[in-house]
Amino acid sequence: MRRFATTLKDFAPRSEFTTALRMSNPPAIRIDNLVKRYAAPDGGEGKLALKGVSFDVPQGGIFGLLGPNGAGKSTLINILAGLVTKTSGSAEIWGFDIDQQPRNAKRTIGIVPQEIVFDPFFTPFEVLENQAGFYGITKHFRRSKELLEAVRLSDKRDAYARTLSGGMKRRLLVAKAMVHSPPILVLDEPTAGVDVELRRQLWELVARLNDDGVTVVLTTHYLEEAEQLCDRIAIINHGELIADKPTRELVEMAREKIVRITVDRDLAGPIVEQGFHKVEVVEPRILEITYDRDKASAGQVLGQVQSHGYTIEDVTTREPDLEDVFVQLTGTG
Ligand code: ADP
Numbered sequence: 001m002r003r004f005a006t007t008l009k010d011f012a013p014r015s016e017f018t019t020a021l022r023m024s025n026p027p028a029i030r031i032d033n034l035v036k037r038y039a040a041p042d043g044g045e046g047k048l049a050l051k052g053v054s055f056d057v058p059q060g061g062i063f064g065l066l067g068p069n070g071a072g073k074s075t076l077i078n079i080l081a082g083l084v085t086k087t088s089g090s091a092e093i094w095g096f097d098i099d100q101q102p103r104n105a106k107r108t109i110g111i112v113p114q115e116i117v118f119d120p121f122f123t124p125f126e127v128l129e130n131q132a133g134f135y136g137i138t139k140h141f142r143r144s145k146e147l148l149e150a151v152r153l154s155d156k157r158d159a160y161a162r163t164l165s166g167g168m169k170r171r172l173l174v175a176k177a178m179v180h181s182p183p184i185l186v187l188d189e190p191t192a193g194v195d196v197e198l199r200r201q202l203w204e205l206v207a208r209l210n211d212d213g214v215t216v217v218l219t220t221h222y223l224e225e226a227e228q229l230c231d232r233i234a235i236i237n238h239g240e241l242i243a244d245k246p247t248r249e250l251v252e253m254a255r256e257k258i259v260r261i262t263v264d265r266d267l268a269g270p271i272v273e274q275g276f277h278k279v280e281v282v283e284p285r286i287l288e289i290t291y292d293r294d295k296a297s298a299g300q301v302l303g304q305v306q307s308h309g310y311t312i313e314d315v316t317t318r319e320p321d322l323e324d325v326f327v328q329l330t331g332t333g
């Protein structure tokens with residue numbers, strides 16, 4: 001068994017609160033008609049960052065909140081975190097209304113904010129101990145040492161936070177968010193501006209936590225990342241929800257398919273046939289055809305190319321990815 005699984009299982013049952021939570025069955029997060037208008041500094045209209053967003057995050061999965069910069073992702077997360085006051089609508093975290101039961105709502109969620117902020121003179125161990133103190137967790141129930149192990153920072157236990165690399169700081173933030181053993185972990189753009197190796201490490205950590213039963217919500221504007229990690233994805237754009245579906249269904253919504261065909265001789269020009277959305281001669285002998293997979297099959301497309309007298313030497317196809325879906329849904333590139 002993996003190390004972290006052991007530590008989490010060791011610790012979870014010690015809290016009656018978390019045990020009780022795991023036995024109840026509301027959605028991890030329920031958001032209902034959430035509106036946020038930021039006040040304008042000049043007293044004018046202000047920015048309408050969320051225009052009545054509603055969705056549920058089911059328990060147990062990895063949920064992706066996707067959208068371009070400025071879509072309203074951080075606003076939504078920060079409302080859940082209690083850092084931003086909503087204008088109207090409601091939100092529940094593990095069945096606890098954020099207005100009516102703010103303490104319980106806060107106890108059931110751990111949030112890794114988009115911006116990294118630490119007091120540079122605290123050590124990782126102290127950062128976690130302070131956070132535990134903030135939640136009123138008594139010494140006996142603290143697990144700073146285990147959390148540092150889980151995020152592979154044991155050897156940095158007593159280093160000043162300011163001496164940590166960007167990646168180590170991110171991992172420390174994840175540990176900090178998990179101090180009170182919340183059943184939900186939210187990561188706001190955990191990989192923005194992060195290198196490939198660190199990204200891999202972060203995803204491994206997220207996957208491990210999820211294996212241990214933690215519901216994960218992450219925001220990202222990397223579509224590929226969401227597609228690989230999340231089992232369900234909601235997309236917001238300009239403060240509006242434009243999709244909320246299992247990842248597989250969302251990907252299937254992209255009806256276009258692309259086939260790249262190499263022929264035996266130089267092409268005289270693009271081949272125009274009904275059902276081809278876009279035809280591009282990318283190299284003298286290579287043709288890229290975008291077609292609607294509801295209306296044609298790859299076999300038909302190849303047949304049409306052959307009917308123009310070409311012999312096909314090579315074929316590759318590309319499955320639609322989230323980028324395609326996003327373009328379809330939002331009409332933006
Ligand atoms: P995302 O996290 O998806 O990039 P944000 O939630 O940060 O989007 O921002 C949504 C919109 O709200 C943007 O237009 C942004 O400029 C605006 N906004 C965010 N924070 C504030 C704020 N404190 N005051 C005024 N406008 C804000």
Ligand code: MG
Pocket residue numbers: 073074075114188189
């Ligand atoms: Mg953001």
